[in-house]
Amino acid sequence: MSDDPYYYEPALGHGLPHDPFNAIIGPRPIGWISSQDAQGRLNLAPYSFFNAFNYTPPIIGFASVGRKDSLNNIEATGEFAWNLVTRPLAEAMNQSCAAVAPEVDEFELSSLTPAASRRIAVPRVAQSPVSFECKVTQILQLQGVDQVKVPTWLILGEVVAVHIARHLLKEGIYDTAAAEPVLRGGGPADYFQPGPESLFRMWRPSMN
Numbered sequence: 001m002s003d004d005p006y007y008y009e010p011a012l013g014h015g016l017p018h019d020p021f022n023a024i025i026g027p028r029p030i031g032w033i034s035s036q037d038a039q040g041r042l043n044l045a046p047y048s049f050f051n052a053f054n055y056t057p058p059i060i061g062f063a064s065v066g067r068k069d070s071l072n073n074i075e076a077t078g079e080f081a082w083n084l085v086t087r088p089l090a091e092a093m094n095q096s097c098a099a100v101a102p103e104v105d106e107f108e109l110s111s112l113t114p115a116a117s118r119r120i121a122v123p124r125v126a127q128s129p130v131s132f133e134c135k136v137t138q139i140l141q142l143q144g145v146d147q148v149k150v151p152t153w154l155i156l157g158e159v160v161a162v163h164i165a166r167h168l169l170k171e172g173i174y175d176t177a178a179a180e181p182v183l184r185g186g187g188p189a190d191y192f193q194p195g196p197e198s199l200f201r202m203w204r205p206s207m208n
């Protein structure tokens, strides 16, 4: 095997059996996004082009690759909720990604219960131990280096309310591994669940 790194330019194709992009930028947290349309019809879908982008105010965002129901709903109402996907909820999360008509309620499809939010009209997933209520701050259509717009939208929202199941707070400290979060890997079906054994600590270099 050659010591040279495998090299490709995405615009020309990766030349591999599977595009490695998602497997390299992974495992990724999942934005399990609940939203509703102007008539109050509920929607729930997972998005792994998802992350946190700011502390104060807390801002999270996800990318809709193509114009999907969540994007349409959030444009219409300006609100969404984020729900943590845990190992016991993994199959329900997977169910909720089914490409169904906008009027189909993925809460029902996935046997999940909507729980009332406090600062937004969109409900949370009752079974999820952590949820954020969010109000949209920006919706950006992405573009390539050629400045040509692509049919992908980055939806950013400020977290205006947070719900955390009490058992995940150990002496007030949020216990990430205890929540059994599910992360997305590459390929069509790979997921990860980080456990306590994968934790290590490293402090930043001191500035003095």
Ligand SMILES: Cc1cc2nc3c(=O)[nH]c(=O)nc-3n(C[C@H](O)[C@H](O)[C@H](O)COP(=O)(O)O)c2cc1C
Pocket (backbone or CB within 6 Å): 030, 043, 044, 045, 046, 047, 048, 049, 050, 063, 064, 065, 066, 068, 069, 070, 071, 093, 094, 096, 097, 098, 099, 100, 184
């Ligand atoms: C784990 C997982 C991650 C996903 N991530 C994304 C994503 O980041 N962006 C996207 O557009 N679709 C993503 N999808 C596909 C959407 O969930 C799917 O298209 C869904 O039907 C969209 O629902 P909606 O039309 O109700 O918004 C993902 C699916 C799964 C199972």
